[in-house]
Amino acid sequence: MAEYIFIANDELVRAPNDEFIAEGLPSLPCSGISRDARAQLYSLVTGTFLEDALQMELLIIASDGKSPFVYELDELVVDSFTQKEEDDLDALVAQWRFTQDIEKLNVENNDISDFAFTLAHLCRTARNETDLGVFLLSDA
Numbered sequence: 001m002a003e004y005i006f007i008a009n010d011e012l013v014r015a016p017n018d019e020f021i022a023e024g025l026p027s028l029p030c031s032g033i034s035r036d037a038r039a040q041l042y043s044l045v046t047g048t049f050l051e052d053a054l055q056m057e058l059l060i061i062a063s064d065g066k067s068p069f070v071y072e073l074d075e076l077v078v079d080s081f082t083q084k085e086e087d088d089l090d091a092l093v094a095q096w097r098f099t100q101d102i103e104k105l106n107v108e109n110n111d112i113s114d115f116a117f118t119l120a121h122l123c124r125t126a127r128n129e130t131d132l133g134v135f136l137l138s139d140a
Contacts, residue, residue: 003030003138005073005119007126013060013070013135026125028118030136031111037101041116044092046080057136071136073123078134081123089120 006027030038035057043053056077061070084092093116096102097109126132 002140003136004028005030005122005134005136007122007132007134009131010133013072013133026122028115028122031115032105032107033112033115034101034105037099037105040099040101041092041096041119042074042077044095045084046076048076060135063139069138069140071138073134073136078123078126081120082127084120086117089116092116 004027006025008025012025036054039050039053039056042048042056043050046053046056056074057071058074059069060072061067063069090113093113096116097112102112123134126134
């Protein structure tokens with residue numbers, strides 16, 4: 001299952017095609033970091049309960065079998081990542097490493113840090129531009 005987080009104009013997202021990610025959109029492969037593991041990170045970054053964080057990837061396009069699922073990251077996640085300083089994010093990533101979902105993944109510590117910091121960068125970029133959102137593309 002391939003999953004990517006990316007930033008784009010909302011209109012572009014509503015018309016995905018096979019070349020969607022290859023069109024030069026800034027993107028971040030999830031590299032096996034599951035929805036549940038991402039929700040753990042969202043919970044830490046936003047200060048919300050995990051059950052609420054599990055709802056922070058909002059389905060905007062359901063797959064028809066040919067096209068992928070597309071989700072939009074909740075504004076609270078994007079805003080929270082945007083406001084985090086590097087030291088704060090380091091501390092949150094250290095906590096995230098010890099969550100059950102991350103421990104099960106067999107992912108390198110550097111990959112976990114890179115994922116969180118790149119996601120924060122994408123969120124900041126989206127906030128610095130008008131009409132951009134942060135989205136998740138999933139083929140499963």
